[in-house]
Amino acid sequence: MGLRDAFKSLRRDGAEEAEHWDTGAPDAAGSDDQLPDSTWFQPRTDGFYAGRPTDGDGAHRSLRFTVNGQVAEGIELIDPAAAWSVLSEPSGETGRGDYTAVGSFCVQRRFERPTVYTVLEVSEAAFVARCTATDVGTTRQYSFSFVPATAG
Numbered sequence: 289m290g291l292r293d294a295f296k297s298l299r300r301d302g303a304e305e306a307e308h309w310d311t312g313a314p315d316a317a318g319s320d321d322q323l324p325d326s327t328w329f330q331p332r333t334d335g336f337y338a339g340r341p342t343d344g345d346g347a348h349r350s351l352r353f354t355v356n357g358q359v360a361e362g363i364e365l366i367d368p369a370a371a372w373s374v375l376s377e378p379s380g381e382t383g384r385g386d387y388t389a390v391g392s393f394c395v396q397r398r399f400e401r402p403t404v405y406t407v408l409e410v411s412e413a414a415f416v417a418r419c420t421a422t423d424v425g426t427t428r429q430y431s432f433s434f435v436p437a438t439a440g
Contacts, residue, residue, distance in 0.1 A: 328389065328390075328391060328410065329387075329388075329389050329390065329391035329407050329410060329415075330389060331351075331353040331387070331415070332353070332413070332434055333353050333354055333355050334436065334437055335352075335372075335434055335435050335436040335437045336350050336351060336352040336353075336368075336371055336372060336375055336434075336435055336437075337350065337351045337352075337353075337414075337415070337432035337433065337434055337435070338350050338365075338368075338371065338432065338433055338435050339351065339417075339430040339431060339432035339433075340430065340431060341428050341429065341430055341431075342416065342428075342429040342430065342431050343428065343429075346428060347363050347364050348363070348364055348365065349361060349362070349363055349419065349430055349432075350362040350363075350365040350371045350375060351375075351395075351405075351432060352371075352372075352375035352376070353387060357386050357387060357388065358384065358385070358386060358387070359384070359385050359386070359387045359393055359395060360375045360376075360382045360383070360384055360395075361375075361382060361383040361384075361385075361395040361403065362374050362375050362381060362382050362383075368435050371435070372437055382397070383395035383396055383397040383400075383402075383403060384396065384397075385402070391406065391407035391410075392404070392405065392406045392407065393405050400423060401421075401422045401423035402422055403419060403420065403421050403422065404419070404420040404422060405417045405418070405419055405420075406418045406420075408429070413433060413434040414431065414432060414433045414434060415432050416429060416430070416431050416432070417429070417430055417432060418430075
């Protein structure tokens with residue numbers, strides 16, 4: 289018995305449920321050309337990304353990506369040398385998480401709720417991401433620009 293059959297058995301009239309589930313199912317997924325490329329987000333790992341809100345008001349964020357699929361996040365790290373040292377060493381000041389080439393990833397500090405990043409635009413040395421703080425439910429866009437590791 290599948291999950292769909294289990295839901296049917298919970299309803300009084302299985303025919304009504306079947307109509308609900310079958311309506312538009314093939315068209316809902318879309319065609320393959322409408323799906324985004326699953327490897328379009330390839331961040332650089334030889335430095336970090338300094339981000340500021342696109343509306344100009346709020347905390348700065350820094351992200352460092354590693355070759356093994358890890359990401360570290362620091363807040364209010366403006367000085368490149370300080371940002372590089374804090375993001376390179378695991379500590380309570382940094383959030384950690386995993387990223388994939390799809391362009392959506394979560395970063396979480398110990399004992400806190402995760403922050404969700406969704407990459408909206410990518411260029412050679414920068415990207416724009418929507419940052420959602422799940423603890424307070426706020427969302428804002430950040431513009432991240434690449435800072436090489438030798439900058440500090």
